[in-house]
Amino acid sequence: MSEAGINPVLTDHEARELRLLIEQRSGIVFDESRERFLTSRVLEQMERKGLTYGAELLRLVRCSNVEFDSMLERLLTQETSFLRYPALFSAFQQHVLPDLQERKLRDRDHALRILSAGCASGEEPYSIALSVCEAVGPRAELEASIMATDISHEALERAERGVYGRRVLANLSSAQISNYFSKVEDSYEVKPQLRSMVKFAPMNLAQLMYLGRFDCIFCMNVMIYFGAELRSNLIQSFHRYLEPGGYLFLGHAESVANIPVKFNQTIMNGTRLLQKPLDQSACHIRAAGDGR
Ligand SMILES: C[S@@+](CC[C@H](N)C(=O)[O-])C[C@H]1O[C@@H](n2cnc3c(N)ncnc32)[C@H](O)[C@@H]1O
Numbered sequence: 001m002s003e004a005g006i007n008p009v010l011t012d013h014e015a016r017e018l019r020l021l022i023e024q025r026s027g028i029v030f031d032e033s034r035e036r037f038l039t040s041r042v043l044e045q046m047e048r049k050g051l052t053y054g055a056e057l058l059r060l061v062r063c064s065n066v067e068f069d070s071m072l073e074r075l076l077t078q079e080t081s082f083l084r085y086p087a088l089f090s091a092f093q094q095h096v097l098p099d100l101q102e103r104k105l106r107d108r109d110h111a112l113r114i115l116s117a118g119c120a121s122g123e124e125p126y127s128i129a130l131s132v133c134e135a136v137g138p139r140a141e142l143e144a145s146i147m148a149t150d151i152s153h154e155a156l157e158r159a160e161r162g163v164y165g166r167r168v169l170a171n172l173s174s175a176q177i178s179n180y181f182s183k184v185e186d187s188y189e190v191k192p193q194l195r196s197m198v199k200f201a202p203m204n205l206a207q208l209m210y211l212g213r214f215d216c217i218f219c220m221n222v223m224i225y226f227g228a229e230l231r232s233n234l235i236q237s238f239h240r241y242l243e244p245g246g247y248l249f250l251g252h253a254e255s256v257a258n259i260p261v262k263f264n265q266t267i268m269n270g271t272r273l274l275q276k277p278l279d280q281s282a283c284h285i286r287a288a289g290d291g292r
Contacts, residue, residue: 008046014054015039021061026072026151027206027226041074069153076152077225080120082164083127083171084220088249091268092128092216096247097135100215101142103245112136112144115214115241117205118222119148122159122198123168126190128218129197130172130180147211149203156200162190205234213243221251235259245278 010018019030019038030038042057049067051057061068083089100112112132116125125148132144150156169177169188181188203209205222217238223231231254238248239261248263250256256263256274263274 006047006050006052008043008052008054010039010042010046010054010057014058015042017058018042018054018061021058021068022072022075023227025068025206026204027230028075029225029227030075038075042071045071045074073152073154076155078120078152078155079221080123081168081171082123082130084124085252085271086171087269088271089127089131091271091273092249093131093135095268096216096273097132100245100247101136104142104215110141110143112142113212113214114144114146114216115211115218116146116148117203117217117219117238119150119155119159119200120152121155121164122148122162122190122200123164124148124218124220125159125198125200126162126180126194128216129194130176132197133180133193134176144197146198147214148198148200150200151202151204153202156202159200162195163187164190206230208234208237210241212241214241214246215243216247216249217242218249220249220254224251224253232259236261239263239276242276244276244280246276248274248276250274 015035015038023029042054046052046054046057049057049060051060057071061071104110104112114125114128114132116128119125125146128146129144132146136142136144148159150159163184164181165187169181172180177188180191180194182191183189203211205219205226219234219238223234226234235248235256236259242248248256262277264277266273266275
């Protein structure tokens with residue numbers, strides 16, 4: 001019994017119905033390995049809402065998007081940090097950005113557009129902005145804009161605030177911390193130079209909208225929570241939304257294997273880079289299993 005005098009109960013059937021609803025609306029799959037996590041978070045949410053029976057919660061979240069979103073917030077995994085994969089960000093700085101800069105300047109195109117999909121509390125898009133500042137330099141004739149999206153309104157609020165504890169800055173050098181953050185008591189606030197490069201917006205990847213073409217798409221550690229069909233559809237959409245020669249960045253446990261799109265793959269600094277071919281005729285659907 002909780003302090004509020006409630007002893008919430010969730011039957012297996014109700015848990016199954018919730019899992020189905022969550023997958024339909026957000027794409028997130030709670031398989032057996034994550035069942036206990038789901039149940040304990042849902043029971044906490046029922047306590048918070050003063051609900052005793054799972055059927056009451058089901059009714060509430062089916063009728064109200066606000067209630068569904070409030071429950072979903074408790075179920076999202078939002079682990080992230082600055083320069084989360086240092087080798088990937090150094091390949092981005094040393095290979096990808098110089099390659100894009102050279103082609104852009106040759107084509108007299110001054111806009112560099114980057115998407116960070118599933119950006120959580122902002123560490124990823126601000127790391128992208130920091131990498132651009134370091135690789136491209138302030139006098140470059142290239143204007144970078146980073147669109148950063150997530151399904152979580154709470155995470156986006158933290159991202160907009162841009163204030164972080166020391167722990168998530170562990171991969172940054174002290175020069176990077178002093179160049180790009182202002183110390184406010186025990187926290188670190190992102191300076192306007194990075195902040196002005198990033199725009200945050202809510203977006204559910206299970207209902208992906210066309211946001212224009214991008215030179216780079218980062219979607220790291222998001223699709224691992226989705227089913228195979230949504231994963232495949234998303235990677236095909238990202239491929240379409242990339243400019244020819246654009247790059248896709250995935251998490252370490254994610255790949256484009258068995259998805260009918262063509263990416264050229266190179267290993268740089270121990271990191272696998274996925275590049276959409278520059279030559280459009282090379283983008284034809286290929287045999288399953290290619291492109292791992
Ligand atoms: C583990 S975090 C990854 C953060 C960052 N990309 C990184 O790799 O450090 C996963 C993020 O995906 C978001 N997410 C989960 N399902 C989503 C969906 N359907 N649409 C958009 N974002 C989603 C979560 O809210 C969370 O912020």
